[in-house]
Amino acid sequence: MRASxxxxxxxxxEIVEGLLPPGTLLGEVEQAARLGxxxxxxxxxxxxxVSEGLADQTRGRGTVVSAVSPADVEQLFELRIPLxxxxxxxxxxxxxxxxxxxxxxxxxxxxxQGPEPPDTSAAAGEGLDADLDDAASRIEEYYALVAAMDxxxxxAVVNPRLVAVMQPLxxxxxRIRRLSxxxxxxxxxxxxxxxxxxxxxxxxxxxxxxxxxxxxLRASLAHIQHALGQHAVARPVDTPSPTEGSAR
Amino acid sequence: MRASxxxxxxxxxEIVEGLLPPGTLLGEVEQAARLGxxxxxxxxxxxxxVSEGLADQTRGRGTVVSAVSPADVEQLFELRIPLxxxxxxxxxxxxxxxxxxxxxxxxxxxxxQGPEPPDTSAAAGEGLDADLDDAASRIEEYYALVAAMDxxxxxAVVNPRLVAVMQPLxxxxxRIRRLSxxxxxxxxxxxxxxxxxxxxxxxxxxxxxxxxxxxxLRASLAHIQHALGQHAVARPVDTPSPTEGSAR
DNA sequence: CACCCGTCCAGTGTATACAGAGTGTCGGCA
DNA sequence: TGCCGACACTCTGTATACACTGGACGGGTG
Numbered sequence: 094m095r096a097s098x099x100x101x102x103x104x105x106x107e108i109v110e111g112l113l114p115p116g117t118l119l120g121e122v123e124q125a126a127r128l129g130x131x132x133x134x135x136x137x138x139x140x141x142x143v144s145e146g147l148a149d150q151t152r153g154r155g156t157v158v159s160a161v162s163p164a165d166v167e168q169l170f171e172l173r174i175p176l177x178x179x180x181x182x183x184x185x186x187x188x189x190x191x192x193x194x195x196x197x198x199x200x201x202x203x204x205x206q207g208p209e210p211p212d213t214s215a216a217a218g219e220g221l222d223a224d225l226d227d228a229a230s231r232i233e234e235y236y237a238l239v240a241a242m243d244x245x246x247x248x249a250v251v252n253p254r255l256v257a258v259m260q261p262l263x264x265x266x267x268r269i270r271r272l273s274x275x276x277x278x279x280x281x282x283x284x285x286x287x288x289x290x291x292x293x294x295x296x297x298x299x300x301x302x303x304x305x306x307x308x309x310l311r312a313s314l315a316h317i318q319h320a321l322g323q324h325a326v327a328r329p330v331d332t333p334s335p336t337e338g339s340a341r
Numbered sequence: 342m343r344a345s346x347x348x349x350x351x352x353x354x355e356i357v358e359g360l361l362p363p364g365t366l367l368g369e370v371e372q373a374a375r376l377g378x379x380x381x382x383x384x385x386x387x388x389x390x391v392s393e394g395l396a397d398q399t400r401g402r403g404t405v406v407s408a409v410s411p412a413d414v415e416q417l418f419e420l421r422i423p424l425x426x427x428x429x430x431x432x433x434x435x436x437x438x439x440x441x442x443x444x445x446x447x448x449x450x451x452x453x454q455g456p457e458p459p460d461t462s463a464a465a466g467e468g469l470d471a472d473l474d475d476a477a478s479r480i481e482e483y484y485a486l487v488a489a490m491d492x493x494x495x496x497a498v499v500n501p502r503l504v505a506v507m508q509p510l511x512x513x514x515x516r517i518r519r520l521s522x523x524x525x526x527x528x529x530x531x532x533x534x535x536x537x538x539x540x541x542x543x544x545x546x547x548x549x550x551x552x553x554x555x556x557x558l559r560a561s562l563a564h565i566q567h568a569l570g571q572h573a574v575a576r577p578v579d580t581p582s583p584t585e586g587s588a589r
Numbered sequence: 590c591a592c593c594c595g596t597c598c599a600g601t602g603t604a605t606a607c608a609g610a611g612t613g614t615c616g617g618c619a
Numbered sequence: 620t621g622c623c624g625a626c627a628c629t630c631t632g633t634a635t636a637c638a639c640t641g642g643a644c645g646g647g648t649g
Contacts, residue, residue, distance in 0.1 A: 095632070095633090096632080096633070097632085097633090120599095120600075120601095121600075121601070122600075122601095130633085130634095131633055131634045131635075132601095132634080132635085133381065133632085133633060133634065133635090134632080134633065134634095136385075136601090136602090137384075137385070137388060140385060140388060140389075141388075141392075144389075144392050146502060146505075152601095152640095152641090153600085153601060153602080153639095153640055153641055153642090154600085154601080154641070154642085155600070155601075168499075168500040168501070168502055168503070169502065171427065171431065171500050171503060172424075172427075172500065172502050172503045172506065174427075175423040175424065175426070175427040176420075176423065176424075178423070179419065179420075179422075179423040183419065251416075252416040252419050252420065253416070254394060254416055254417065254420050255416070255419060255420045257394075258420065258506055343602070343603090344602080344603065345602085345603090368629095368630075368631095369630075369631070370629095370630080370631095378603085378604095379603055379604045379605075380603095380604080380605085380631095381602085381603055381604065381605090382602075382603065382604095384631090384632090400611095400631095401609095401610060401611055401612095401630080401631060401632085402611075402612085402630085402631085403630070403631075
């Protein structure tokens with residue numbers, strides 16, 4: 094693997110995981126030394142991070158990890174919603190149904206045997222750590238499932254350019270997820286919503302796939318904004334309240 | 342201006358103008374020498390071109406100017422349509438009406454005093470060159486007007502990330518335009534459609550802005566595909582046939 | 590005491606030199 | 620004559636050294 098790729102991947106991971114918090118100055122010499130590469134490939138990595146929006150560059154002054162204000166989140170979804178809706182439409186037309194049938198089943202089980210009933214509020218007893226670990230591992234597992242579905246959509250969409258644009262957005266989302274703590278209720282709902290999208294794709298119903306995707310993303314946005322303590326007065330613009338148009 | 346920016350801009354221009362036709366190998370040493378910069382900034386420029394989709398890079402083998410197949414055009418519009426529709430929605434909500442009123446007026450005049458009636462088919466007489474020059478300059482002028490509107494939309498949208506994604510797509514479009522020769526009839530229609538979008542934005546009618554944008558882009562795509570001799574059987578997926586939802 | 594200007598310095602931006610990988614070609618062999 | 624293998628070459632990928640811009644700090648002046 095090329096050094097520039099390694100550097101990019103390492104920095105990306107650290108930014109997403111919060112090890113490099115927003116506002117951190119990414120000095121070229123410093124980071125190059127730390128990651129064990131030269132400045133040349135590191136500069137390439139920084140340029141990629143900037144183009145993905147994970148970092149901001151100011152002429153001659155350096156590169157800093159980008160901030161994630163509530164306004165940023167809203168703008169991110171203003172871009173993400175139409176793209177994911179479009180991807181869902183394309184998937185509904187082109188996907189292999191069996192793949193999404195399997196995904197729907199997995200989401201169903203995740204939804205049912207999902208995180209235990211909200212007894213997590215005031216956990217007591219010795220099993221606490223074990224429970225937490227278990228919950229954390231389930232959450233990780235769930236996100237892996239979501240990633241699998243994203244991959245399936247990317248595969249079904251065929252359009253490489255569309256996929257290329259969505260990829261960095263998902264990275265951003267992963268970063269934002271770290272901030273808004275994941276509560277079990279929301280995860281169950283999320284699993285439901287994903288299952289609904291899968292069913293629509295299986296049925297080849299473009300309109301329904303678009304609608305379910307919109308429902309999911311709006312709910313996701315609302316949850317994140319709630320977690321960030323910002324309740325937007327105006328909803329982000331996207332597809333109109335999904336009307337039952339000509340179902341194909 | 343930085344050398345890497347100059348190199349990027351120069352290569353971008355040459356690719357768009359067709360001086361560097363699809364498939365051209367962009368050797369690093371060769372281009373660096375030609376543009377009068379070193380390999381380091383040139384590599385940055387190439388990386389940006391690749392991220393914009395104007396060039397393709399194959400590991401260890403080099404960088405070539407990307408091709409524009411009919412399939413590419415379709416995929417481009419599958420991405421572009423939802424983005425521009427979204428941008429139109431946001432503009433309708435946030436734009437300064439006076440700006441778009443002025444743009445609408447300019448499109449109106451362009452539409453009326455536009456390229457002379459299709460007598461261009463079999464031009465005869467000595468005024469030929471002058472006429473052609475005149476037509477060409479008008480076409481340039483028209484595209485400048487379109488660019489002004491794009492800039493106004495970008496300004497109104499506020500969302501920098503959305504703008505950043507749309508920018509390269511417009512560059513692609515400019516490149517494709519070179520291939521599909523612009524005929525006067527289509528330009529007049531285009532002016533009409535743009536004027537309609539402007540009016541919708543002025544009225545703050547989100548639904549109408551989305552619908553008129555969809556109409557314009559579908560027509561544009563159809564024209565390009567016609568010019569490329571490829572009539573797609575399936576229409577590209579995008580927003581549903583615009584329904585009159587809750588007008589705000 | 591506040592403001593402005595000059596100098597110093599850190600860090601980016603660029604150039605060049607070196608190493609490694611991939612490819613094309615030439616020669617030998619079946 | 621066709622195919623396989625090895626060699627050499629050219630190109631990319633990386634490292635390092637140099638130049639220059641932008642900013643911060645200190646001194647001088649109004």
